[in-house]
Amino acid sequence: xxxxxxxxxxxxxxxxxxxxxxxxxxxxxxxxxxxxxxxxxxxxxxxxxxxxxxxxxxxxxxxxxxxxxxxxxxxxxxxxxxxxxxxxxxxxxxxxxxxxxxxxxxxxxxxxxxxxxxxxxxxxxxxxxxxxxxxxxxxxxxxxxxxxxxxxxxxxxxxxxxxxxxxxxxxxxxxxxxxxxxxxxxxxxxxxxxxxxxxxxxxxxxxxxxxxxxxxxxxxxxxxxxxxxxxxxxxxxxxxxxxxxxxxxxxxxxxxxxxxxxxxxxxxxxxxxxxxxxxxxxxxxxxxxxxxxxxxxxxxxxxxxxxxxxxxxxxxxxxxxxxxxxxxxxxxxxxxxxxxxxxxxxxxxxxxxxxxxxxxxxxxxxxxxxxxxxxxxxxxxxxxxxxxxxxxxxxxxxxxxxxxxxxxxxxxxxxxxxxxxxxxxxxxxxxxxxxxxxxxxxxxxxxxxxxxxxxxxxxxxxxxxxxxxxxxxxx
Amino acid sequence: xxxxxxxxxxxxxxxxxxxxxxxxxxxxxxxxxxxxxxxxxxxxxxxxxxxxxxxxxxxxxxxxxxxxxxxxxxxxxxxxxxxxxxxxxxxxxxxxxxxxxxxxxxxxxxxxxxxxxxxxxxxxxxxxxxxxxxxxxxxxxxxxxxxxxxxxxxxxxxxxxxxxxxxxxxxxxxxxxxxxxxxxxxxxxxxxxxxxxxxxxxxxxxxxxxxxxxxx
Numbered sequence: 174x175x176x177x178x179x180x181x182x183x184x185x186x187x188x189x190x191x192x193x194x195x196x197x198x199x200x201x202x203x204x205x206x207x208x209x210x211x212x213x214x215x216x217x218x219x220x221x222x223x224x225x226x227x228x229x230x231x232x233x234x235x236x237x238x239x240x241x242x243x244x245x246x247x248x249x250x251x252x253x254x255x256x257x258x259x260x261x262x263x264x265x266x267x268x269x270x271x272x273x274x275x276x277x278x279x280x281x282x283x284x285x286x287x288x289x290x291x292x293x294x295x296x297x298x299x300x301x302x303x304x305x306x307x308x309x310x311x312x313x314x315x316x317x318x319x320x321x322x323x324x325x326x327x328x329x330x331x332x333x334x335x336x337x338x339x340x341x342x343x344x345x346x347x348x349x350x351x352x353x354x355x356x357x358x359x360x361x362x363x364x365x366x367x368x369x370x371x372x373x374x375x376x377x378x379x380x381x382x383x384x385x386x387x388x389x390x391x392x393x394x395x396x397x398x399x400x401x402x403x404x405x406x407x408x409x410x411x412x413x414x415x416x417x418x419x420x421x422x423x424x425x426x427x428x429x430x431x432x433x434x435x436x437x438x439x440x441x442x443x444x445x446x447x448x449x450x451x452x453x454x455x456x457x458x459x460x461x462x463x464x465x466x467x468x469x470x471x472x473x474x475x476x477x478x479x480x481x482x483x484x485x486x487x488x489x490x491x492x493x494x495x496x497x498x499x500x501x502x503x504x505x506x507x508x509x510x511x512x513x514x515x516x517x518x519x520x521x522x523x524x525x526x527x528x529x530x531x532x533x534x535x536x537x538x539x540x541x542x543x544x545x546x547x548x549x550x551x552x553x554x555x556x557x558x559x560x561x562x563x564x565x566x567x568x569x570x571x572x573x574x575x576x577x578x579x580x581x582x583x584x585x586x587x588x589x590x591x592x593x594x595x596x597x598x599x600x601x602x603x604x605x606x607x608x609x610x611x612x613x614x615x616x617x618x619x620x621x622x623x624x625x626x627x628x629x630x631x632x633x634x635x636x637x638x639x640x641x642x643x644x645x646x647x648x
Numbered sequence: 649x650x651x652x653x654x655x656x657x658x659x660x661x662x663x664x665x666x667x668x669x670x671x672x673x674x675x676x677x678x679x680x681x682x683x684x685x686x687x688x689x690x691x692x693x694x695x696x697x698x699x700x701x702x703x704x705x706x707x708x709x710x711x712x713x714x715x716x717x718x719x720x721x722x723x724x725x726x727x728x729x730x731x732x733x734x735x736x737x738x739x740x741x742x743x744x745x746x747x748x749x750x751x752x753x754x755x756x757x758x759x760x761x762x763x764x765x766x767x768x769x770x771x772x773x774x775x776x777x778x779x780x781x782x783x784x785x786x787x788x789x790x791x792x793x794x795x796x797x798x799x800x801x802x803x804x805x806x807x808x809x810x811x812x813x814x815x816x817x818x819x820x821x822x823x824x825x826x827x828x829x830x831x832x833x834x835x836x837x838x839x840x841x842x843x844x845x846x847x848x849x850x851x852x853x854x855x856x857x858x859x860x861x862x863x864x
Contacts, residue, residue, distance in 0.1 A: 194842065196818040199845070200844075203845055204845075220674070220677040224673055224677060226671065227670060227671040227672060227673040228673055230670035230671065231670040231673060231686050234667075234669070236661050237658045237662050240658065240661070244654075256651075256653040256654035258656060258657060305853065312842065325841070325845075326842070326846075327842055327843070331844055332843055332844050332846075342656070352844060352846040353848050356843065356850070356851055359851070360850065363852060368759070383824055384823075385827075392837040392838070392839050392840060392841075393838055393840050393851040393852045393853065394796060394851060394853025395851070395852040397792075397852075397853060398796065401793060402797075412657065412661075413808035418824065419823055420819075423781045423813070423815040424675075425675075425816055430701070432703055434774050436699075436778045437780060438833065439833075440699070440835050440836050440838060440839055440853070441832060441834060441838075441853070442833035443832055444827070445829070445830055446827040446828065446830070446831075448829075449829065454751070454756065454791045455759065456791075456830065458794055464657075466657050470657055470661055471660075473660075474663065474664045474665060475664075476664075476666070476667025476668070477667075479664070603718065
């Protein structure tokens with residue numbers, strides 16, 4: 174999918190939207206404080222985070238074996254496992270399950286992977302209604318928008334905007350800006366839907382290879398509803414969301430909610446290991462687990478880019494990013510916004526449509542410092558910028574080299590030559606000192622450079638020359 | 649389709665360039681914090697209370713009275729529970745001012761019953777002190793919907809079953825060779841902050857969580 178316009182255009186619009194700016198500022202400030210309160214014990218943070226990183230790195234190291242183990246154990250438990258290389262395949266798998274069951278209505282728990290798949294639109298085209306049940310996702314769906322944050326999808330809207338939306342879309346809703354009453358209205362609508370739905374769909378926070386268990390964390394109870402009430406439960410996940418052992422769940426269960434929203438733990442941790450067993454009175458008759466690749470094997474191929482897959486989707490990098498907190502999630506134009514989105518989206522969707530995201534960063538390192546599994550996001554941004562501009566032929570990055578520019582290559586080549594030969598260097602500085610200021614702002618390269626920066630002013634004499642004249646030895 | 653996809657995905661992953669060896673997973677931090685029984689109770693009470701859980705400290709003898717009192721205050725007309733658990737037997741044998749809905753009757757339609765119930769009662773496996781949550785394993789006798797659908801969920805927690813951490817619980821209970829259909833940690837009533845970050849209780853799950861903490 175290609176986003177509309179460029180990041181720069183979308184960011185400009187977002188920056189001019191005062192209401193949006195206010196909505197994000199308020200939310201991000203409070204999330205940063207809450208997270209900081211959770212990790213005030215530096216020793217605990219350091220050790221817990223190292224463990225989180227180790228668990229995720231070990232998973233990725235053994236990923237093919239663990240996926241096989243997960244499949245074996247899920248099957249043993251009665252969970253049906255499906256594999257999809259592309260989002261299209263995953264959509265077809267889910268459609269086939271639903272059509273076999275004659276399902277017309279699906280209730281959904283929060284799932285970013287299903288956003289990657291554009292599942293709701295796909296099912297809609299086939300006459301199946303997919304209804305989001307997480308309150309934030311429900312709001313975003315009513316507004317016909319995309320989530321603007323992976324944890325708080327409707328963070329870009331304020332209570333007045335949501336009240337207007339409810340008034341327009343929910344029958345019998347009496348206009349109120351009270352969060353309590355709006356939440357109650359959504360509860361009323363969705364309770365009926367849970368009870369009547371033909372199938373439930375959820376994401377996965379962790380899938381445990383050792384036990385064949387799907388772990389879901391949430392606060393609202395919609396995740397428990399969609400995985401318990403309807404007769405079929407379909408869970409979709411990227412192939413990266415695996416952990417080896419049940420014990421590995423424990424550090425992530427601590428790092429994830431504390432980093433995301435500053436809570437000790439989410440209200441619910443829901444561990445599902447099988448469909449309804451003989452004698453049990455509730456729970457789905459069928460549980461399906463759909464494992465989606467969608468570019469993840471390519472990200473996994475290279476040890477450096479592989480670190481992208483350590484992500485546990487806490488969203489802390491967004492909350493702390495000086496860019497994200499100003500422009501919000503929609504400016505990124507993809508499913509995953511913020512720092513993690515800047516490295517994940519171009520790798521999944523390609524450098525061609527999303528390569529410009531990698532430049533939407535000052536490399537300030539705020540995301541790297543708070544990442545609970547130590548993903549070197551800044552380092553990865555630089556890698557992806559290089560991939561975009563150069564693209565070594567054996568690169569595993571999708572569409573590496575598409576932003577290659579001959580002029581830029583020549584300039585860097587010239588720079589490199591002049592800096593490796595004293596004579597060339599001295600000549601270059603002399604020439605630039607005399608003629609550099611005559612270059613128009615619209616000259617190639619200079620145009621891009623000066624679009625957001627002042628034009629550099631060249632001194633008549635270089636520092637190097639002046640210091641030499643003072644008699645300082647330059648050897 | 650899926651088998652070929654499976655083989656190609658696994659095949660590609662096996663071709664990946666190896667990187668530096670993953671660091672050793674040092675789990676010591678997960679079980680380092682050990683508290684006395686009293687500290688465990690206090691921590692759980694304080695932290696679960698902070699997320700709007702209503703906690704009543706009671707005793708093995710008195711909890712049915714406390715339960716009746718809670719239901720009266722909340723004006724629930726009925727209570728969904730299992731009559732064949734150790735707890736259910738105690739309630740079912742006494743005259744009460746609310747209706748009994750039994751989730752362990754032979755041919756019960758648990759979905760209808762759960763959506764009709766105004767309050768429910770379940771036992772728990774215990775609790776964890778560090779993150780502060782209840783541990784629940786729903787069973788054929790106490791099905792999954794009982795702790796989820798009714799607007800008030802009342803849980804019985806025996807004080808001597810509060811562990812230090814979830815890591816300790818899965819280790820001592822040997823969970824990894826013994827996972828039930830569904831296992832849960834429950835830290836409070838259902839909540840959301842999706843509208844302007846305003847914390848609001850009672851979205852999809854129970855609006856209220858009441859813990860009857862049975863002291864020894």
